[in-house]
Amino acid sequence: MTNLIHLIWNEQIKLYARKSTWVMFFALAILVLASGIISRLWDSEFQTTEYGTNWQVELQEENIRLTSEMDNDELSKLSNPFQLEKNMYHIENEIKPLPYDGWQFLYDNSFFTTLISLFTIIIAAGIVSNEFKWGTIKLLLIRPISRSKILLSKYLTVLLFAFTLIFFLIAISLLTGALFFGLNNPTQTVVLEHGMGYAHGSLLNVILKDYGLSLVTLLMMASFAFMISTIFRSSSMAIGLAVTLMLAGNSIVLFASHYSWAKYILFTNTNLGQYFNGAEPMMEGMSLSFSVTILCIYLALFLMASWVAFTKRDIAGH
Amino acid sequence: MDKPAVTLQLINLKKKIGNKEIIKGLDFEIHSGEVFGFLGPNGAGKTTTIRMMVGLIDITEGDVLIEGKSIKTDFNNAIQHVGAIVENPEMYPFLSGWKNLKQYARMVPGITDHRIHEIISLVGLEKAIHEKAGRYSLGMRQRLGIAQALLHKPSILILDEPTNGLDPSGIREIRKYIRALAEQENVSVIVSSHLLSEMELLCDRIGVIKNGQLVALEEVKTTENSTALQDVFIEAEPLAQAKEYLEMQLSTGIRLKGKELILSLQKEEIPSILKKMIGQGFDVYGVNVLQSTLEDKFFNLIGENSID
Numbered sequence: 001m002t003n004l005i006h007l008i009w010n011e012q013i014k015l016y017a018r019k020s021t022w023v024m025f026f027a028l029a030i031l032v033l034a035s036g037i038i039s040r041l042w043d044s045e046f047q048t049t050e051y052g053t054n055w056q057v058e059l060q061e062e063n064i065r066l067t068s069e070m071d072n073d074e075l076s077k078l079s080n081p082f083q084l085e086k087n088m089y090h091i092e093n094e095i096k097p098l099p100y101d102g103w104q105f106l107y108d109n110s111f112f113t114t115l116i117s118l119f120t121i122i123i124a125a126g127i128v129s130n131e132f133k134w135g136t137i138k139l140l141l142i143r144p145i146s147r148s149k150i151l152l153s154k155y156l157t158v159l160l161f162a163f164t165l166i167f168f169l170i171a172i173s174l175l176t177g178a179l180f181f182g183l184n185n186p187t188q189t190v191v192l193e194h195g196m197g198y199a200h201g202s203l204l205n206v207i208l209k210d211y212g213l214s215l216v217t218l219l220m221m222a223s224f225a226f227m228i229s230t231i232f233r234s235s236s237m238a239i240g241l242a243v244t245l246m247l248a249g250n251s252i253v254l255f256a257s258h259y260s261w262a263k264y265i266l267f268t269n270t271n272l273g274q275y276f277n278g279a280e281p282m283m284e285g286m287s288l289s290f291s292v293t294i295l296c297i298y299l300a301l302f303l304m305a306s307w308v309a310f311t312k313r314d315i316a317g318h
Numbered sequence: 319m320d321k322p323a324v325t326l327q328l329i330n331l332k333k334k335i336g337n338k339e340i341i342k343g344l345d346f347e348i349h350s351g352e353v354f355g356f357l358g359p360n361g362a363g364k365t366t367t368i369r370m371m372v373g374l375i376d377i378t379e380g381d382v383l384i385e386g387k388s389i390k391t392d393f394n395n396a397i398q399h400v401g402a403i404v405e406n407p408e409m410y411p412f413l414s415g416w417k418n419l420k421q422y423a424r425m426v427p428g429i430t431d432h433r434i435h436e437i438i439s440l441v442g443l444e445k446a447i448h449e450k451a452g453r454y455s456l457g458m459r460q461r462l463g464i465a466q467a468l469l470h471k472p473s474i475l476i477l478d479e480p481t482n483g484l485d486p487s488g489i490r491e492i493r494k495y496i497r498a499l500a501e502q503e504n505v506s507v508i509v510s511s512h513l514l515s516e517m518e519l520l521c522d523r524i525g526v527i528k529n530g531q532l533v534a535l536e537e538v539k540t541t542e543n544s545t546a547l548q549d550v551f552i553e554a555e556p557l558a559q560a561k562e563y564l565e566m567q568l569s570t571g572i573r574l575k576g577k578e579l580i581l582s583l584q585k586e587e588i589p590s591i592l593k594k595m596i597g598q599g600f601d602v603y604g605v606n607v608l609q610s611t612l613e614d615k616f617f618n619l620i621g622e623n624s625i626d
Contacts, residue, residue, distance in 0.1 A: 135408030314375035
């Protein structure tokens with residue numbers, strides 16, 4: 001156990017000794033900061049609207065204004081009905097709209113987890129193949145430590161890196177959000193799109209769910225890149241394949257959706273959000289437990305293939 | 319004196335890749351405090367054998383025992399006695415020499431910072447140790463490589479082509495370390511090379527491998543044996559009479575080459591023959607003894623770099 005911790009410690013040192021790792025953190029920070037500044041400047045009028053004690057009246061007035069806009073403007077005809085409907089939901093369920101704040105900024109930033117997936121893929125793709133590229137694999141594998149343990153330490157390092165990035169994203173988002181928009185109580189109720197209509201829940205719950213679900217794609221694609229990198233010892237190939245699949249995933253599902261076997265495709269199951277937003281599951285016969293089972297099978301396959309490739313292979317030549 | 323303990327043992331070691339047998343059954347032992355040279359042309363199977371010894375590649379048949387432990391079935395207990403550089407001493411280029419060593423120190427329990435400092439001063443890398451390894455010269459990398467191999471005080475040190483790409487002073491220095499390790503610390507050192515002359519200076523014993531087979535196993539010291547025959551070149555006048563005279567004195571054949579006579583003599587015979595010749599009034603202009611080196615000895619064994 002102690003040497004597993006030592007191995008992970010070693011991997012962390014190798015990871016953070018390289019500039020490319022810091023560039024990822026830097027890029028994320030810049031993007032979050034930029035999105036904060038843009039939200040602040042562009043949408044200032046709308047997002048800082050504070051509703052008073054007569055918020056029901058204010059909302060109704062806003063709805064009247066929105067309806068009249070729709071008569072004159074083609075563009076408004078498309079966008080305004082959503083706002084109208086949302087306002088109606090607020091009034092019907094007696095939920096006062098919250099002013100925009102740091103927590104909502106954090107919620108909006110959850111799409112940056114896609115970028116974190118990409119960064120994690122890059123790290124996962126290099127963590128084994130780089131040792132081959134540097135030639136250091138020969139020095140690594142002649143220590144009194146089993147190959148399985150070395151591989152495990154590398155995989156855990158990838159996961160640790162992903163969590164570190166997510167934690168960093170949350171911290172920097174809250175900080176930026178607090179700076180630009182202030183912070184309110186995150187347990188207040190908010191209204192969200194839910195299937196064809198709207199639903200409400202505590203903001204903190206919604207944030208946790210959103211970030212939590214984004215981990216699924218991240219975990220699967222990072223494990224996939226890790227496998228490719230271990231088998232083919234090429235980081236560029238692993239990055240290329242994993243990123244292509246991640247981006248093409250939805251198209252693949254769409255393309256295959258006529259067939260019943262499409263529900264066994266990895267990407268049909270990675271969006272677990274489909275079971276929480278009130279909409280129908282993507283395909284017939286799918287449920288949360290079905291998807292979780294499929295995901296676990298894929299994950300086990302990826303890890304198994306990595307393990308076999310790493311522990312059984314001869315380390316010969318360059 | 320007792321025979322020193324066996325530290326490493328190869329038992330009918332074989333490696334097959336596909337249908338091709340690359341290593342065809344190697345059997346030999348290495349003792350503690352011995353510098354063993356593993357010699358052979360490129361492609362003879364030196365590196366493959368070394369990689370099997372340290373568990374980097376699978377053993378098809380046979381076994382390697384290190385301090386009695388099988389590398390196949392008891393990897394962790396066997397490999398902990400081994401320090402090695404396999405081919406080039408590759409390091410993490412973005413880490414300093416010190417941090418590179420720390421990486422390996424963390425992987426074996428009980429290596430203190432004090433021990434790391436000790437090794438660094440042994441290989442003479444104090445000045446550059448906090449520079450990035452990527453900026454090291456080949457000689458410095460080679461020293462760092464030796465440092466990482468020695469960190470955990472192994473009883474067997476395996477160095478694959480340790481002087482590859484080093485300049486003459488670097489080679490001399492490496493040779494000095496290796497001899498000191500074997501003589502003072504009683505470490506068994508296995509050195510592979512395709513350079514005969516170098517091995518001769520460094521090793522106690524040499525195994526010659528060709529096409530995956532051991533074709534010779536020799537003690538280096540025997541070549542200095544005084545009873546061994548050496549070719550002696552003598553330039554004397556008058557040549558024909560000298561040849562005649564020597565043929566009467568000696569049982570062995572005498573060849574004539576240019577103005578020189580070539581005799582096969584034991585070292586201790588040389589002075590008496592010369593005295594006799596001078597006593598008979600021959601003018602001796604020069605005597606040359608051809609040092610019989612491993613080069614001559616093994617050249618026929620190794621021959622051309624043939625790979626079949």
